[in-house]
Amino acid sequence: MSHRIWLTGAFSLFALFLLWFVSIRQSLLFLVGIGLGAVLAGARFGFTTGWRNLINQRDASGVLAQLVLLAIAAAVSIPLLAAFPGELSAALGPLSISLLIGAFVFGAAMQIADGCGSGTLYKAGLGIPLNMAILPMFALGSFLGSAHLGWWLELGAYQPVSLVSTYGASAALLLTFLGLALLAVMSWLWSKTAPSVKSVWNKTALIGAVLLAILAILNLIIAGQPWGVVYGFGLWAAKIAQAAHLFDPTGNAFWGQPVNAQALQQSVFLDITSITNIGILAGALWISARKNTDATKALTTTQWVVGLVAGFLLGYSSRLAFGCNVGAMVSGIxxxxxxxxxxxxxxxMGSLIGVRIRRYYGY
Structure with a gap:
């Protein structure tokens, strides 16, 4: 308990620092990030684990909780975007070859590394060794993926498609709900064939889904943009590379864009995604001070190498796919x-391969 008191004091001071020296928006986003990290860690809300349980055990409880999260977030976010098009922006990404390849690779890599973007963050905050080591590899991969993104987009890309802009809020919401309902039915039918699954509803996961949806909506309202994770990772690595004179953003298709070039020049505390990521780490750390983290078995050298390579691929592929489970799936949908x-x-589809690779290496 004493550890949590000290952490609460430290986080409060940092929030006040942001309020006084940066902005009220960044201070509020840090608090939202703490909430996200605390919920993710406290409920062990794993996007990766939910998918793996559906594939391996035909347990749909995790996936159904994710669909509830998406439904609640969409029910509020889509009308807000339609009502305030100038103040709020959607998580749009181009329809590209890089999206197809990046999402597939990410799906496989996240199963091997046992974590997506948010999963890597909160597990690192919990002090899980592999995820702590994966985090810098994720950042490196995200930076290199962003630096190479221009080349990937030249392979073929179409402009982003927004259901809200194309069809209006009502139709967009209806199409989104129909898509989520279809996924729910498919997951339900898949789980019914597994006699070991006692229930497709998990109370803890559902509570976590509701809380995450509320926090994601708050992020949209406060930041003016949806919840994201991987951009912050790439920015951290890009700043280090630039400071070490290993990277010149001038002329780069991604980092040469005005908004990204500005992010490289200004304090990381001004970056929306970075401050939320820091909050997620803090929230998970706060949870870890309350109870012991899950016991982790010792990994072999091969498992460490495979895990770190998977972490790098997570970063690289997520940039090609314009997001991870959070930025592309939760915020995108x-x-x-x-x-x-x-x-x-x-x-x-990538996860179907990734769970087999994970099993082969004995994770």
């Missing part, structure tokens, strides 16, 4: 982006 739906299909 809940704000009416077609690329989010494509991401889910390709990432799940």
């Amino acid at each position: 809940s704000t009416g982006s077609v690329h989010g739906w494509i991401w889910v299909v390709m990432a799940f």
Whole structure:
């Protein structure tokens, strides 16, 4: 308990620092990030684990909780985007070859590394050794993926498609709910064939889904943009590379864009995604001070190497796919982006391969 008191004091001071020296928005986003990290860690809300349980055990409880999260977030986010088009933006990504390849690779890599973007963050905050080591590899991969993104997009890309802009809020919401209902029915039918599954509803996961949806909506309202994770990772690595004179963003298709070039020059505390990521780490750390983290078995050298390579691929592929389970799936689908739906299909196909690779290496 004493550890949590000290952490609460430290986080409060940091929030006040952001309020006084940066902005009220960044201070509030840090608090939202703490909430996200605390819920993810406290409920052990794993996007990766939910998919793996559906594939391996035909347990749909985790996936159904994720669909509840998407439904609640969409029910509020899509009308907000339609009502305030100038103040709020959706998580849109181009329909590209890089999206297809990146989402597939990410789906496989996240099963091997046992974590997506948010999963890597909160598990690192819990002090799980593999995820702590994966985090910098994720950042490196995200940076290199962003630096190479221009080349990947030249292979073929179409403009982002927004359901809200194309069809209006009502139709966009209806299409989103129909898509989520279809996925729910498919998951339900898949789980019914597994006699070991006692129930397709998990109370803890559902509570976590509701809380995450509320926090994601708050992130949209406060930041003006949806919840994201991987951009912050790439920015951290890009700043280090630039400071070490290993990277010149001038002329780069991604980092040469005005908004990204500005992010490289200004304090990381001004970056929306970074401050939320820091909050997620803090929230998970706060949870770890309350109770012991799950016991982790010792890994072999081969498992460490495979895990770190998977972590690098997570970063690289997520940049090609314009997001991870959070930025592409949760934020993409809940704000009416077609690329989010494509991401889910390709990432799940990749997960079918990833769970087998994970099993082969004995994780």
